[in-house]
Amino acid sequence: MNSKNALKSSERFRELGLLIFIIVLSALFQLRNPSFLTLANIKDLLANTAILGILSIGMMMVLLTRGIDLSIGATMALSGMVCSLTGIAYPGMSPLVSILQGMAIGLVVGSIIGILVAYFNILPIIATLGLMNIIRGLTYLVSKGKWVSAYQMSEGFKNISKGTFLGINNLVALAIIIFIMFYYFINYTRTGRFIYAVGSNPDTADVVGIPRKRIICMVYIFMGVLAGLAGVLWVSKFASAQGDTAVGYELNVIAAVVLGGVSVSGGRGKVSGIILGTILFGILANALPLIHISPFWQQAIQGIVILAAVIANVLMKRSNDKSALKKRVI
Amino acid sequence: MSERTIEIQKTRTWKTFIFQWEWFLLLLFILICGINASLSPYFLSFDTFLNAPMNFLDKAFLVLPLMMVIVLGNIDVSVGSIVALSSVIMAVSYNAGLPMPLALMLALVVSTLCGFINGFLITRFKELSATIVTLSTMIIFRGIAYIILEDRAAGKFPEWFSFLAWGSIGKLPFIFLAFIAAAVIFGLVLHRSRFGREIFAMGNNSTACRYSGIKTDAVLMKVSLLTGFMAGITALFLTSRMGSTRPNVAQGYELDVIAMVVLGGVSTAGGKGRIGGPILAIFIIGFLNYGLGLVNISAQVLLIILGLLLILSVMIQNARFLKRNQKSARPLTIKS
Numbered sequence: 001m002n003s004k005n006a007l008k009s010s011e012r013f014r015e016l017g018l019l020i021f022i023i024v025l026s027a028l029f030q031l032r033n034p035s036f037l038t039l040a041n042i043k044d045l046l047a048n049t050a051i052l053g054i055l056s057i058g059m060m061m062v063l064l065t066r067g068i069d070l071s072i073g074a075t076m077a078l079s080g081m082v083c084s085l086t087g088i089a090y091p092g093m094s095p096l097v098s099i100l101q102g103m104a105i106g107l108v109v110g111s112i113i114g115i116l117v118a119y120f121n122i123l124p125i126i127a128t129l130g131l132m133n134i135i136r137g138l139t140y141l142v143s144k145g146k147w148v149s150a151y152q153m154s155e156g157f158k159n160i161s162k163g164t165f166l167g168i169n170n171l172v173a174l175a176i177i178i179f180i181m182f183y184y185f186i187n188y189t190r191t192g193r194f195i196y197a198v199g200s201n202p203d204t205a206d207v208v209g210i211p212r213k214r215i216i217c218m219v220y221i222f223m224g225v226l227a228g229l230a231g232v233l234w235v236s237k238f239a240s241a242q243g244d245t246a247v248g249y250e251l252n253v254i255a256a257v258v259l260g261g262v263s264v265s266g267g268r269g270k271v272s273g274i275i276l277g278t279i280l281f282g283i284l285a286n287a288l289p290l291i292h293i294s295p296f297w298q299q300a301i302q303g304i305v306i307l308a309a310v311i312a313n314v315l316m317k318r319s320n321d322k323s324a325l326k327k328r329v330i
Numbered sequence: 331m332s333e334r335t336i337e338i339q340k341t342r343t344w345k346t347f348i349f350q351w352e353w354f355l356l357l358l359f360i361l362i363c364g365i366n367a368s369l370s371p372y373f374l375s376f377d378t379f380l381n382a383p384m385n386f387l388d389k390a391f392l393v394l395p396l397m398m399v400i401v402l403g404n405i406d407v408s409v410g411s412i413v414a415l416s417s418v419i420m421a422v423s424y425n426a427g428l429p430m431p432l433a434l435m436l437a438l439v440v441s442t443l444c445g446f447i448n449g450f451l452i453t454r455f456k457e458l459s460a461t462i463v464t465l466s467t468m469i470i471f472r473g474i475a476y477i478i479l480e481d482r483a484a485g486k487f488p489e490w491f492s493f494l495a496w497g498s499i500g501k502l503p504f505i506f507l508a509f510i511a512a513a514v515i516f517g518l519v520l521h522r523s524r525f526g527r528e529i530f531a532m533g534n535n536s537t538a539c540r541y542s543g544i545k546t547d548a549v550l551m552k553v554s555l556l557t558g559f560m561a562g563i564t565a566l567f568l569t570s571r572m573g574s575t576r577p578n579v580a581q582g583y584e585l586d587v588i589a590m591v592v593l594g595g596v597s598t599a600g601g602k603g604r605i606g607g608p609i610l611a612i613f614i615i616g617f618l619n620y621g622l623g624l625v626n627i628s629a630q631v632l633l634i635i636l637g638l639l640l641i642l643s644v645m646i647q648n649a650r651f652l653k654r655n656q657k658s659a660r661p662l663t664i665k666s
Contacts, residue, residue: 012379022425023522068461068462068465108336116641116645120643120644120645120648121648122598122641122645123598123644123647124642125405125407125461126405126588126592126598126641127641127644129407129584129585129588129637129640130585130589130636130637130638130644131637131641132637132639133582133585133634133637133640134633134634134637135640136630137630137631137633137634138634139559140602140628140633141630141631141634143629145630148591174639180485184444203633224344243630251465253517254462254465258462264458264459264462265457265459266463267457294477294480296476296477296480297473297476297477298473299469299472299476300469300473300474300476300477301473302469303466303467303468303469303470303471303473304470304473306465306466306469307436307463307466309467309469310455310458310462310463311451311455311458311655314455314457314458317457318457320561322364
């Protein structure tokens with residue numbers, strides 16, 4: 001009982017730490033550049049971070065099962081490209097149909113990965129690395145190497161990201177809805193809890209009768225659908241679809257999720273954590289250019305942040321386990 | 331799955347000899363050469379056979395240590411970035427006035443250091459999978475390359491430096507000879523030395539190895555150092571071939587190299603594989619690339635083919651692995 005409390009309090013401490021870190025960081029950025037904490041910039045920041053947030057919830061579920069998905073950047077490019085091309089072919093198409101189309105593409109990709117990982121026992125990194133290249137190649141083939149630019153897109157399509165819902169930007173509103181849905185799903189449904197069980201101990205999950213393979217497959221399908229959705233949003237937001245849309249974006253997503261305290265060895269992580277992680281990552285991405293840090297530094301900084309977060313997670317878990325051992329009454 | 335069954339014995343009969351993965355690879359290789367020859371009448375000449383490999387053999391140096399990594403059951407996706415970083419540092423330090431031989435040494439030192447960082451993180455933080463460690467070092471190493479060179483290119487190497495990739499001794503290209511030497515050394519180390527046996531043993535069961543007195547951390551570290559060092563060698567040949575370097579060189583090498591290793595019959599579950607397979611796979615993918623170039627098929631199609639090859643070969647390997655396990659391994663029973 002004691003150790004459980006210790007665990008809980010340390011996790012809360014972690015989130016509190018993250019929150020304090022966010023506040024301190026924002027204050028520092030504000031000192032360097034007073035335009036950081038303006039309403040316009042915060043709105044901008046949230047809209048930019050929304051796509052990252054939508055993806056991070058999918059990636060969290062994948063990481064919870066000890067997996068990884070490197071293909072989401074490519075999935076985003078494919079779905080964005082196909083949707084904008086069909087948007088050109090049928091200019092009167094409702095934006096809602098575009099979104100559904102993108103999600104359908106993501107569903108197909110996610111199902112392929114899920115089946116490969118769950119039923120063919122292919123390591124997630126290898127399956128998704130392979131798929132990443134296949135999908136990226138397909139995107140180039142579909143677009144024949146051309147770009148789709150802003151003037152070719154219909155207003156309706158561009159308005160997906162520009163419009164507002166109850167006064168909030170559509171992207172942010174969508175991200176909030178998705179967060180609430182998955183928060184409920186992960187924490188309060190049986191299937192959601194199974195994800196944790198599969199990740200923290202696959203063998204036990206098998207023994208207790210949890211449909212492990214089905215859960216793993218499901219997780220990649222969710223990831224695919226979210227990536228497909230994000231692809232449409234991305235293309236609508238930046239008003240351009242290219243063969244190399246969102247190259248390497250999967251690493252940003254992994255970074256945000258890991259920052260939020262999700263363990264890459266499975267079974268640990270919370271939705272509230274990844275919200276903070278995503279916001280922190282969004283702040284970093286938004287503020288580094290504002291305080292005039294060269295874009296060439298950003299990749300290295302991002303990598304170091306991931307590594308530091310991962311190592312911090314490990315150290316935290318070690319000290320947790322140690323204190324749990326100390327408190328055990330013999 | 332693989333950890334739960336133990337293969338009791340391994341017999342070599344004519345059956346296992348005939349159903350070797352390597353024969354399939356050889357068949358594939360001959361097939362690709364046949365297709366290439368039908369596309370271009372010049373293909374089946376001695377010169378082409380010797381000169382075509384120059385274009386892809388730089389990667390091949392990475393295949394050898396990465397085979398060790400995968401036999402260990404690990405993975406390393408940072409190799410492309412190590413190549414880029416050491417190539418960039420070599421070029422920049424040479425342009426800053428360092429003599430070329432020293433710049434070469436520096437490149438090797440840097441790449442080995444990168445390998446050391448990977449090895450240190452992997453052995454020190456065992457809770458982390460090699461995937462996430464090398465993924466983050468992949469970003470960091472390439473990020474450092476970008477910090478150093480931004481979006482410029484660096485080059486203007488001395489004349490003799492191009493010998494590495496383009497020169498030949500007699501009729502044989504230098505890079506070809508160097509690769510054969512490296513392959514022989516790695517083959518001997520993997521299959522004829524104690525270190526090699528330790529790698530295979532650790533791939534099968536790392537915990538058992540630690541309990542039976544193998545210094546598992548030291549083995550992991552040595553393999554990481556070797557991977558870094560060979561990435562440096564690759565950087566030398568690659569830079570020499572291209573004549574200049576940019577921070578985005580060797581992007582996606584990790585996929586190519588992992589695909590070659592896995593196509594070569596090395597199981598991603600660890601503990602299985604023979605050096606001949608990956609070497610054949612290097613030439614299969616290399617000549618496939620060459621043939622696609624002959625018929626003017628774009629690089630994107632190659633991406634698709636490479637991805638498909640990677641996934642299909644893992645699927646076939648897994649199926650073979652499961653089948654063999656079902657046949658030859660009896661589950662351990664405990665009598666009470």
